[in-house]
Structures are given as structure tokens and as C-alpha cells.
Amino acid sequence: MTGTPVLGNRDARRLFLDRHALAEPPTGRAKGCALAKLIQRLGFVQIDSINTVARAHHMILHARRQSYRPRNLAPLLDRDRAIFEHWTHDAAVIPTEFYPYWHLRCARDADTLGARWRKARPEGFEDKTQPVLDHIRTHGPASSSEVGKGEGRTSGGWWEWHPSKTALEYLWRSGALAVTRREGFRKIYDLAENVIPAQHLAHRPTVAETIDWACNAALDRLGFATSGEIAAFWAKATAAEAKDWVARGLASGALREIDIEGADGSLRRSVARPGIADAAESAPRPPARMRVLSPFDPALRDRARAERLFGFHYRIEVFTPAAKRVYGYYVFPLLEGDRLVGRIDMKADRRAGVLNVTALWPEHGVRWSDARFARLEAELDRIARFAGLEEVRLPAGPLIADALS
Secondary structure (H helix, E strand, O other): OOOOOEEOHHHHHHHHHHHOOOOOOOOOOOOHHHHHHHHHHHOOEEOOOOOOOOOHHHHHHHHHOOOOOHHHOHHHHHOOOOEEEEEOOOEEEEEHHHHHHHHHHHHHHHHHHHHHHHHHOOOOHHHHHHHHHHHHHHHOOEOHHHOOOOOOOOOOOOOOOOHHHHHHHHHHHOOOEEEEEEEOOEEEEEEHHHHOOHHHHHOOOOHHHHHHHHHHHHHHHHOEEOHHHHHHHHOOOOHHHHHHHHHHHHHHOOOEEEEEEOOOOOEEEEEEOOOHHHHHHHOOOOOOOEEEOOOOOOOOOOHHHHHHHHOOOOOOOOOOOHHHOOOOOOEEEEEEOOEEEEEEEEEEEOOOOEEEEEEEEEOOOOOOOHHHHHHHHHHHHHHHHHOOOOEEEOOOOOOEOOOOO
């Protein structure tokens, strides 16, 4: 009787990077249909407001297509309707063809957010939902600053959660509204029927069909996973639903168990489709070039999984007091080939047109040769051009920060 097959760490990393579009050279078109296909391949791209160099969604796409520029994304949302905005584990842009499978998420959000926000935001947001809908139906698309004026706000900023802002977010998350465009980083909402193509809005899969789609689509993009990782990918199926889906797949032969070797040699029992060893073997060998990754890159979203596969421990320190940070406010991981080789702290000075690099931290056991430094310099030049900057400026002192214990 044979035991559970093992997928070696190098093969696992290569397959994982290929599924995340990081195993091929970052070349090719990055607008229109080509960009939509890239987002479809990834499944979703997380949106984040922090803009130390460029916002996370733009960094994610540029890491995979060096011709990508931030202006390329908006037309897919507000002109072509090829993507829509909603939630996976966080706010994200998602292919519009997937929208039918978000009806379940919207229904569940209507219940869970309603209960949670009644406690956390007791100002009576539910009394504002109908007036907000009426305002948009009468006056057209609106932002949070255009509804609920005079509701006790201090600065009037779009980020303030006054009752009508909460109502807007609730109506968006529960499916009555959709984001029609962004102005700067401010969401503009409209009725869902004015944004989502009719065929996707009308198609309503059953709960079982939605869970089956979500679990299949997650495993396709992960390559191998535990039931918990499958559930967490879209944050759509519950842990119990994903566990039941895996059990049915194993019973039918559609899935098989496999042990995945971690960077430390340990094994983690996962599931995959038959033929995973051949898929890993045929996956391309990632090019040796350096890439700067966003902290919110899909390959790093599951921090525990990234640490198991790459031996790379990463925690974002935005909300950590400066004196307690190990690295920095917003530090970017560095991918070279199939290894995460370090992290770098840098920030754009847009007025001066300069990308200021503060420090570099090599990963333990990674020697930074002249060739590796040259690859980093080439990538920093590419990042500067992408961010519309004219110069990369290194620190006056040593670039490599003191070693950490």
C-alpha cells in the first residue's frame, strides 16, 4: 500500500507562483482585454489606499506586467464593466463574469453586517437606507460626501462613517448598489442595475452551485490547499462548507490528498486535483529577475502559507507604533526567481520626482552579490518609471540595515 504522495518544496513554490502569474517574464500588454484576463487569472486584486509608492492594486498588476500603468485599470470598471468592486477577504476588483456568485455573499453580508453595524454604529444607519436609495435614484450616482449632509461630521471627508455613509456601504455590500467609478480614491455609487450587466445581475446560482464554484475556482488558483485555505480564498464559503466540498471531492476521486513540503522540510496535508505532480513539473521556471511585491500581493495574502512555502515571515507594520516596528511603516517584499530574498523600505517623493530608498533587509542565508544588487537596481529603476518618478535615491549610509535577531 503506497503512502500519500509528496510534492517537494521547489516544485510547490514553482506551481504556486505560476498560478499567481509570477512564474513568467512580466511582459506583454496590460490594458483592455489583456488586463481583464490577467485579473481573471488571479481571481481578484485587492484594493488599498496606502500610496507610499503606488497603491496596492497597481503594484500587484505591475509586478506581473511591467507595461501596466495605473490609468489602465479604471476603464475596465467604469467604461467596459469588465470588473466590479466588492469584497473577498477585503475590498477588491473582481471579474464581472463572477458577479452571479456574489449574490450569496451579498445576502450573507446583509445579515452579518446589519447585526454587527447596529452595535458598532448605533446612529441609526438603517433609517437612512431608503433615503440614500431615493437620492441616487433621483439624482444619479453619488459619493458619501453627497448624502447625509449635516450628520455630525467634523471634516466632511469621504472616510467618515456618518449614518448615510454606513447606509451606502451597507447597500453596496448587500447588493442594492454598486461602485460605478472612482474619483481619486473616493467611491461613486449607483444602483446595481445601472452598473452590473443584466445577464450577470439576473443569474442567481443556488447556494450549492455557488459553493461548488467558489471552491473549484479557489483550488484552481492555489494549486493545492487545505479546506481552510480554500474557504479563505474568496471568504465566501464557510469552513464547514469547504470541508464538506473537499470530502465529496475525495470520495468521488475529483481530488486527492498530497503532502506539501515546506521551506523547513515539514509536510502539510493538502488536497489537489489528480495530475498535480505533472502540473508542477511543467510549470515554468521563474525568471531570475527581481520584482518588488506589494504587501497585499495575492501570493502573500495568506501570510502563514507564504511562510510555510518560502520561509518568509511578513507582517505589515502600518498600525504598529514607530518605536515598535521591526522593519518599517510599509516595507515591500522582494521576489527573485522562486525565492523571497529580502524586503525594502522606500517611498516616493512626488514633488521632487524621487524614489527614496531607506533600507534593505536581506533574508537570512541570502547573500547579496554584485549581480543581485544589479538586479535590484534595475527593478528600482522600473518602479520609479512606473510611479512617474525621475530618480532613485539610495541612503547616504549603508543600504543594508543591521541584521535582525
